[in-house]
Amino acid sequence: MRINGQPWFDTDGNVIHAHGGHMLRHGEFWYWYGEDRRDDNYVSCYRSTDLKNWENRGAVLTVNSKTMPMPVRSDLTIKRNVEGVEDRIDGLNVIPASKGKVNIERPKVLYCERTKTFVMWAHYENGVNYSAASVCIATCDTPDGDFIYRGSFRPYGNMSRDCTLFLDDDGEAYFISSSRDNADLKIYRLTADFMNVDEDVRTLFQGMHREAPAVLKRNGKYIMLTSMCTGWAPNQCGFSVSDSMAGRWSMLENFGDETTFDSQPAFILTLDDGRYIYFADRWGGPGEKYFTSTYVALEIKFTENGAPYIEYCENSAI
Secondary structure, eight states, rough: OOOOOOOTOOTTTOOOOEEEEEEETTTTTEEEEOOSSSEEEEEEEESSSSSSSSSEEEEEEEOOOBBHHHHOOOOOOOOOTTOOOOOEETEEEEEEEEGOOOEEEEEEEEEEEEEETTEEEEEEOOOSSSSSOEEEEEEETTTTTTEEEEEEEEEGOOOOEEEEEETTTTTOEEEEETTTTTTTTEEEEOTTTTEEEEEEEEEESTTTTTEEEEEEETTEEEEEEEEEEOOOSSOEEEEEESSSSSSOOOOOOOSTTTTTTTEEEEEEOOOTOOOOOOOOOOOOEEEEEEEOOOOEEEEEETTTTOOOEOOSSOOOOO
16 A cells, blocks of 8 residues: 555656656556656656556656657757756755756646547746746657657747646547736637647636646536645645536635645546545655655545545555
């Protein structure tokens, strides 16, 4: 049994690095994608048949990944040109410019049945500061192969940071991200190939500074979790409910305790047995502390009125 907040290990006995991630079911396997900031890596992939034993499939996106343009005008920079770029400060740590890496955070992957393609969306930053505030896309013909980097852009010119993807049961896919310096949260409907935004359908929580969105659908109701913006420190998560992605969402209500049990939402896992799992990161902090970050997985329960809640348990729900 895995312990919440303790290191989790793959089948080789190595610590799992898949932060801010997402799990996708395809065929007989679950695929777990997440941030991997070690060496030249950006996004790692693990797979499992039982959600307990995770095989490391390696980094699927790195500084050396192939690039390919797409119809959307995008910036194909996946490795920063370090000439003339100074070292930067991340918390209490100095990050040498010579590393030449950009930041690719919170990767989410959906399978597009129409194109038979795995499409990754993530938050892109330039590696120097957080002024890029863009989304980036990568694609692959297989779930754990070498993804091709397709570039970064701002949807409709809007800033985009913490983000998630949601595939509805009617086949429509949505991209949700923090915008306007995290002041607002945007919901976009994607094109049929999942490669672009097709409609800006809703702006939520105007001026409330929400991030780390995660969505589930239950009994025809959409429930969205978000956290406040407090840097690396955990805070009180909130939930909102709607009858449709483009509809009116309810006022935020508290979810979890005042620090959401020292965690921040990464995604919500929907299981075949009808359970929903709140999957979250327990961040270690900036710089080298980042690599001590761990995971929290708790079953989401519901009141008679359908309101979601979690209770802390030392043992992971998966």
